[in-house]
Amino acid sequence: MSATIIDGKALAQVKLDETYAEAQRLSEAGWAPRLVSISVGDVAAAELYVRNQKKYAEKAGVAFEVRNYPETISLEQLQGVLAGLNADPRVNGIIIQRPLPAHIPVKVLQKAVHPLKDVEGMHPSSIGNIVYNELELGPCTAVAAVEILKSLPLQTEGLNVCVIGHSEIVGKPIAFLMMGLGATVTVCHHMTRQVSVHSRAADAVFVAVGKPGLVHGEMLKPGAALIDIGINRVEGRTVGDADFDSCAEVAGWITPVPGGVGPVTVSTLMNNAVRATRMQMDHYRTTFAAAE
Numbered sequence: 423m424s425a426t427i428i429d430g431k432a433l434a435q436v437k438l439d440e441t442y443a444e445a446q447r448l449s450e451a452g453w454a455p456r457l458v459s460i461s462v463g464d465v466a467a468a469e470l471y472v473r474n475q476k477k478y479a480e481k482a483g484v485a486f487e488v489r490n491y492p493e494t495i496s497l498e499q500l501q502g503v504l505a506g507l508n509a510d511p512r513v514n515g516i517i518i519q520r521p522l523p524a525h526i527p528v529k530v531l532q533k534a535v536h537p538l539k540d541v542e543g544m545h546p547s548s549i550g551n552i553v554y555n556e557l558e559l560g561p562c563t564a565v566a567a568v569e570i571l572k573s574l575p576l577q578t579e580g581l582n583v584c585v586i587g588h589s590e591i592v593g594k595p596i597a598f599l600m601m602g603l604g605a606t607v608t609v610c611h612h613m614t615r616q617v618s619v620h621s622r623a624a625d626a627v628f629v630a631v632g633k634p635g636l637v638h639g640e641m642l643k644p645g646a647a648l649i650d651i652g653i654n655r656v657e658g659r660t661v662g663d664a665d666f667d668s669c670a671e672v673a674g675w676i677t678p679v680p681g682g683v684g685p686v687t688v689s690t691l692m693n694n695a696v697r698a699t700r701m702q703m704d705h706y707r708t709t710f711a712a713a714e
């Protein structure tokens with residue numbers, strides 16, 4: 423085995439410590455950060471994620487409230503719930519857990535979250551900011567994956583990057599973030615003819631598909647960085663999208679699953695919650711001062 427295994431937990435801890443310090447400052451100013459999680463219907467898929475969020479919220483000094491709505495709730499009712507949370511000054515962040523039942527279009531709901539409370543960075547205005555390379559609240563997983571890459575001794579300018587998977591929440595934002603850092607980016611998806619042609623040419627590969635074993639050693643350039651975002655349950659264990667053993671023989675760096683991108687994602691979410699709180703405090707103070 424030649425690859426260096428990246429310690430996501432250690433990176434996450436550094437971020438949590440910074441987040442905690444900022445949460446304390448905000449609390450002292452009367453703005454204790456508070457995050458609300460919304461899940462609908464079958465919670466099994468997001469359960470692990472929510473459990474980790476709760477744990478990390480505590481470590482980051484962020485109050486965390488879990489709300490579970492029945493499968494039968496209508497889109498209009500959920501929009502009403504969000505309108506209430508948007509208007510409530512004690513709520514600083516809203517996260518809508520995926521997946522949602524088929525009758526609830528996630529895009530419509532995501533638009534109903536006030537952009538200043540959009541800790542997942544999924545509101546169209548947050549997504550637009552990525553294209554403009556202005557990151558106020560970036561999508562947590564993509565930000566986490568890119569931060570992990572940035573922690574390596576690689577120059578991102580001119581780096582050949584291959585992103586496998588182009589979902590709105592992960593693959594697409596990673597591609598934009600990497601372009602913003604000067605990388606040359608190739609994006610692969612289910613219609614790509616030969617993913618390996620692209621992945622083998624890359625200095626860094628990001629994979630976010632949801633298929634265990636999709637990336638294996640022969641698909642990588644020797645010494646490349648492999649950032650595995652996949653979270654899959656296989657026979658009671660959590661595994662990524664890479665066949666870890668064969669990839670670790672070829673790659674220069676590799677993120678493990680668990681212990682890689684996951685923990686950094688959750689600490690990025692907490693960091694976003696704290697940033698959102700600061701933005702709301704500033705917004706409130708400017709509006710208030712303007713009214714005097």
Ligand SMILES: NC(=O)C1=CN([C@@H]2O[C@H](COP(=O)(O)OP(=O)(O)OC[C@H]3O[C@@H](n4cnc5c(N)ncnc54)[C@H](OP(=O)(O)O)[C@@H]3O)[C@@H](O)[C@H]2O)C=CC1
Nearest residue numbers: 563587588589592611612630631632651652653683684687
């Ligand atoms: N670590 C973390 O914090 C997070 C991890 N995840 C995990 O990341 C994975 C992906 O999540 P998400 O982006 O939400 O998933 P989606 O199902 O939304 O997207 C999967 C993407 O993979 C593409 N794809 C499907 N098959 C192939 C293939 N054979 N080769 C190349 N691309 C393919 C799809 O392309 P097309 O649309 O063209 O079919 C699609 O763009 C999951 O395992 C999920 O659990 C997700 C969020 C956070």
Ligand SMILES: Nc1nc(=O)c2c([nH]1)NC[C@@H]1CN(c3ccc(C(=O)N[C@@H](CCC(=O)O)C(=O)O)cc3)C=[N+]21
Nearest residue numbers: 468471474518519520521653660680681682684685687
């Ligand atoms: N709106 C929304 N945004 C998401 O980003 C989102 C979502 N919904 N729904 C579910 C998936 C999945 N996901 C995980 C993130 C981190 C861990 C995580 O922290 N994993 C740890 C523990 C794993 C284990 O112990 O098995 C690790 O990788 O080390 C897990 C899962 C985010 N998702």
